[in-house]
Amino acid sequence: MALSASTLKVGDTHTDVLVDNLTRTQIVQYAGVSGDYNPLHSDEVYATQAAGYPSVFAHGMLTMGITGKLLTDWVGDGRLTKFGVRFSTQVWPGDTLTGTATIAAIREEAGQWFADLTVETVNHDGKAVVSGTATARLDA
Amino acid sequence: MTIECFPVEAGHIMMFARAIGDPNPVYSDPSCAAAQALGGVIAPPTFVVGGSQFDDEVAVRPKIGQPWFGSGRTPSGFNRESAGILHAEQHFEYHRPLLAGEVLTTVFREGERWEKTNRSGGILKFEESVTEYRVKATGELVVTARMIKVMPPKPAGAAESKEA
Numbered sequence: 001m002a003l004s005a006s007t008l009k010v011g012d013t014h015t016d017v018l019v020d021n022l023t024r025t026q027i028v029q030y031a032g033v034s035g036d037y038n039p040l041h042s043d044e045v046y047a048t049q050a051a052g053y054p055s056v057f058a059h060g061m062l063t064m065g066i067t068g069k070l071l072t073d074w075v076g077d078g079r080l081t082k083f084g085v086r087f088s089t090q091v092w093p094g095d096t097l098t099g100t101a102t103i104a105a106i107r108e109e110a111g112q113w114f115a116d117l118t119v120e121t122v123n124h125d126g127k128a129v130v131s132g133t134a135t136a137r138l139d140a
Numbered sequence: 141m142t143i144e145c146f147p148v149e150a151g152h153i154m155m156f157a158r159a160i161g162d163p164n165p166v167y168s169d170p171s172c173a174a175a176q177a178l179g180g181v182i183a184p185p186t187f188v189v190g191g192s193q194f195d196d197e198v199a200v201r202p203k204i205g206q207p208w209f210g211s212g213r214t215p216s217g218f219n220r221e222s223a224g225i226l227h228a229e230q231h232f233e234y235h236r237p238l239l240a241g242e243v244l245t246t247v248f249r250e251g252e253r254w255e256k257t258n259r260s261g262g263i264l265k266f267e268e269s270v271t272e273y274r275v276k277a278t279g280e281l282v283v284t285a286r287m288i289k290v291m292p293p294k295p296a297g298a299a300e301s302k303e304a
Contacts, residue, residue, distance in 0.1 A: 018161070026159065029155075029158060030159040032155070033155045033156045033158075033159045033190060034192065034193075035190060035193040035198065036192065036201075037202060038200040039210030039211065043210045043211050049211070049216075050211065050215040050216035051216075060227045060230070061227070064186050065156075065159070065160035065184065065186040068160070068184055069160055071185070072162075072164065073164075077164070077182060077237075078178045078236075080185055080234050081233065082232065082234065083185050083186075083232050085229065085231075087226075087227055087229070087230075132231075
C-alpha cells in the first residue's frame with residue numbers, strides 16, 4: 001500500500017471527492033465521537049437563532065479528519081510523520097468537498113525516504129476550506 | 141487542558157473513522173493485513189482530538205447538573221459571553237502510529253502569542269498551544285499537536301468558531 005520513492009515524482013497528485021452533500025447527521029457523528037459538542041455544530045436552533053449563523057456548520061477538525069483520509073488512502077497506513085492545516089472557510093451541510101494532495105519533495109534522511117506533500121480541500125465552489133502540508137515515510 | 145488518562149479504545153477509533161467517512165479496516169479490524177503489519181488497529185491521523193472526552197475541563201461538553209448554552213425551551217440555554225475564538229491552524233507530528241489499547245496522558249503548554257493587523261485595520265490576536273500525547277506508563281511521546289487560535293476584531297466571521 002505504501003508509496004515507493006523510486007516510482008514517485010515531484011508533482012504527482014492524488015485527488016478524490018471526500019464527501020458529497022455533507023449531512024447534519026455526519027456532523028453530529030463527529031461531535032459525538034470527538035467530544036466537541038459546541039451547539040454551533042449540532043443545534044440548528046442555537047446556531048441560527050442564538051448565534052446568528054445561516055445553519056450549523058462542520059467542525060474544522062471534521063474537515064481536517066476527512067482530508068486526512070485523502071492522505072492515508074494515498075501514502076498508506078501509519079506512514080504520516082506530519083500533517084498540518086490552516087482553516088480558511090466554513091464547511092456547511094450540503095457541501096461537497098474534494099481534496100488534492102501533491103508531492104512537493106522526495107528526500108532521504110538517515111537512510112529513510114520521505115515525501116513532503118501539499119494538501120488542499122475545496123468546496124463545490126472551488127474555494128479552499130483547508131490547506132496545508134504533510135510528510136510521509138516512503139519505501140525505498 | 142491536561143488529560144490525566146486517555147485510554148485509546150478500539151470502539152472509539154471505529155466510531156471516529158465512521159464519522160470522518162473512512163471505511164479503512166485498519167481502524168476497525170485487528171485481523172486485517174494492515175493492522176497485523178502495524179501491531180493492531182491504529183488511530184486515524186486526527187484521532188487524538190477525541191481525547192477531549194477524557195478532559196474534565198473542556199467547555200464544549202455538557203456537564204451533568206450544569207446549565208448548557210445550547211437550545212432547550214429557548215434558543216440558548218444562557219447568554220454565554222462568546223469569545224468568538226476561531227480555530228486558525230492545527231498541526232500534528234506523529235512519532236509513531238498510535239495503537240488501540242494504549243493509554244495516553246497529555247502535557248500541555250502555551251506557545252507563542254502574536255498580533256496581526258487585517259486589511260480593515262482590526263487587530264487579530266493569535267495564540268499557540270502545544271499538547272504532547274505520551275504513553276502514560278512510560279512517557280514515550282507518540283503525537284505532538286500544535287493548535288493556533290485567533291481572536292478576530294469582531295466575532296464570527298468566515299472561519300471555524302472554537303470556544304474551547
